[in-house]
Amino acid sequence: MKIINMSIRPLITICSLALLTSACISSAQKKITPEANSHVRLMKNSDGSTTQFKRDLNNTTLEKSTFVEKKNGEKIIRTRTTYVRDKQGRLRSGIIEDGQRIKLYKLRYGYDSKTGRLIAENMFDARTIRRNDPKDPRKETPVRALRYSYDAQGQRSKPVVYVGVKGRTAEELQKWLKDNKFEKGTFPDVDPFAPKKGNFLRK
Numbered sequence: 001m002k003i004i005n006m007s008i009r010p011l012i013t014i015c016s017l018a019l020l021t022s023a024c025i026s027s028a029q030k031k032i033t034p035e036a037n038s039h040v041r042l043m044k045n046s047d048g049s050t051t052q053f054k055r056d057l058n059n060t061t062l063e064k065s066t067f068v069e070k071k072n073g074e075k076i077i078r079t080r081t082t083y084v085r086d087k088q089g090r091l092r093s094g095i096i097e098d099g100q101r102i103k104l105y106k107l108r109y110g111y112d113s114k115t116g117r118l119i120a121e122n123m124f125d126a127r128t129i130r131r132n133d134p135k136d137p138r139k140e141t142p143v144r145a146l147r148y149s150y151d152a153q154g155q156r157s158k159p160v161v162y163v164g165v166k167g168r169t170a171e172e173l174q175k176w177l178k179d180n181k182f183e184k185g186t187f188p189d190v191d192p193f194a195p196k197k198g199n200f201l202r203k
Contacts, residue, residue: 041192049078055193060085064188066181067099079180081188083107089194095126096186103127105143107186117156121146121185130164143173146185159185 041053045066054063065080077099083091094107103126110120122142124130132141146159163170177183 039193043190053190053192059089059193062091062188062191062193079104081107081186083188091187091191094186096123096182105186109187115150117148117150117154118187119148121148121159121187123186132164144177 039055039057043051043053045051049066049068051064051066054065055061062083062085063080064083065077067075067077069075080097080099080101081094082097083094086092090111091109093109095103096105096107097103106124106126108120108122108124109118110122111117112119123144124140125143130141130143131137131139133139141164142162143164145162145164147162148159149157151157163173165173174183
């Protein structure tokens, strides 16, 4: 994974948004189990934690929460991410919260207008507004931005990563991302409630 500090190299302009094409995930730990409630799905992870996917009645939002369960049945939520869909069912933005519902990061996604593939992912600090863009001081700067490219076969390459913070703050961010399994990105590996003609999966 290539990491570039945004103070050295500017961000790539996000292309217009379009429908993301489907892909397949073949991993035993990605098996999703439907609950009695048709709006909830559960996925067991290899580390013993559980990821719950939940949608609203109109399927305009997707809530993804990861938790561990104690022997007494108490659930300890690690993170909760709420994604927002547009009228076409595309995931356009999101908010990451901790187990106490404190907002940590804001998310924005960009897609290629011709192929519909995911090409841009921006993560902003929800607690501190950062404006470090020398070309536009009014523009909010992401704490991390991922940019994707694809080969001739349509396979996605490892992302180029732009980091908008430095020093200890950058180290703390990287540790948090790794601990909470966002190191490879915040876009959900699987969206069990996505429209059939555009299942939002990572390649």
